[in-house]
Amino acid sequence: MSMEDPQVTAIEEADGADGAEGEPERPLRKDAERNRRRILQAAAEVFTERGLEATLDDVAREAGVGVGTVYRRFPDKAALADALFEERIDILVELATEAYGADDPWQGLAGFMETAAEMLSTDKGLRQILMFAPYGHKRVGYARSRMRPAVGRLVERAQAAGQVRPDLGATDIPVLEFMLGATAEYAREVRPDLWRRYLALILDALRPSRTGFTELPVPELSVDELAVAMRSNPLSGARPPSIKPAAPGGIE
């Protein structure tokens, strides 16, 4: 039993993501409430787009408020991110569960993989939270514990139907999703949907055997696109210092 309905959207209802308050209610002032919503809204935009390395100043600017205001509502960055992604993680878990309802076992699995990849590739913040769990260990751990059996069932059912190779494991799914997410990020600037090509490839790999191959939904990267993807990628902690200050001691 969860203590809160997981249906509520983070944007509208999350109140600091703690839920261990002695005080039941304390209606915010009208303007404050409006600002709180703006902040969540802005955080959604910024974290989704640029990931968790975006600063709270960025969020504040996007929201049109000062940083102080952000801190008045959320104890720290982690709390904000946590509140924000709660909903999305729940959606993911729900997807895995629902997919079991599909008539065709293969469709259930493949469809889930596609939808999940779709979410992940759109949402850099979600990707980071799920893949690297920098914040919200509890929430993510909980989500995973619900996800695991759901995905497991999905895989096993498809295997039992002879639609998926028997040597595939349940944990392969998140790893494959990780690969797709990484690819999406890599190609984001040139081809935001390149991951679909590789999902199709992977799905072909999951079949126990096949005659012919699935048509790939997206063309390969051109050589130039590949070059741009490489260059434009802001990932990795290894960036050359923007501009080197010349020797400072020289003149005084």
Added chain:
Amino acid sequence: MSMEDPQVTAIEEADGADGAEGEPERPLRKDAERNRRRILQAAAEVFTERGLEATLDDVAREAGVGVGTVYRRFPDKAALADALFEERIDILVELATEAYGADDPWQGLAGFMETAAEMLSTDKGLRQILMFAPYGHKRVGYARSRMRPAVGRLVERAQAAGQVRPDLGATDIPVLEFMLGATAEYAREVRPDLWRRYLALILDALRPSRTGFTELPVPELSVDELAVAMRSNPLSGARPPSIKPAAPGGIE
């Protein structure tokens, strides 16, 4: 036009990777020479292991010299990295070329993909230089321009032999290698060779059709391993501040 023969190995011959000297020679003092070699050696170790975000202090410590000494030999970090990875990039290019010599076209392609993935998954610095090109644009660009046709030939030959699906493009190969490299990094602490499992999967995907499936060489990640991989991953700029200094006079 490069002003130096790209064949020279970085460790033994690179001298600062500049090449714009008026002086043709200036033999280093014996101890200096020894140190220079130690530095390259240490850099190889450190950058390979921890990637380019390792600091020059790390390199210096590993080499058993002071940072100043490093700076005396290499103008800056980029120059050191550049000198260091030159050789490895060349090896990669050579591999692609050699693979064309294989009798079986499929073996040529598959073997190249495996060897390349092997190099990439072992060497975080190489991965970063190739995938994200933070330094050494010129060198990497040059390497790519030689790699492209070699890989293209490899793919086309295998396709002509009916061993690879015809909708595969040459640029798919580096992208797939990227995916494998990312996976290797992800699972590094728990299972350094997990990428082999996914390479096998991908290779199955590349066939135009198949009866049965290749046995996967490495078992799937256990649930615990997956959890550890997620948690232990130092990637991504979004780390929570190690310890928060409490507010002075704060309660709790």
Added chain:
DNA sequence: GCAGAAGTGGAATGCCGATCTCCACTTCTG
């Protein structure tokens, strides 16, 4: 319509980690 509570902006603070410089000292070489 007003007092004071609640809320606000954003400059300022503090922290951290990284690169690169500087120079008193050590080691080599002729």
Added chain:
DNA sequence: CAGAAGTGGAGATCGGCATTCCACTTCTGC
């Protein structure tokens, strides 16, 4: 053995970011 070459490593400098603080503004209840 003198002086040139080389060395170490402390610390100057930079930049970026989370978080705090407080003078000021806005709302709300009466």
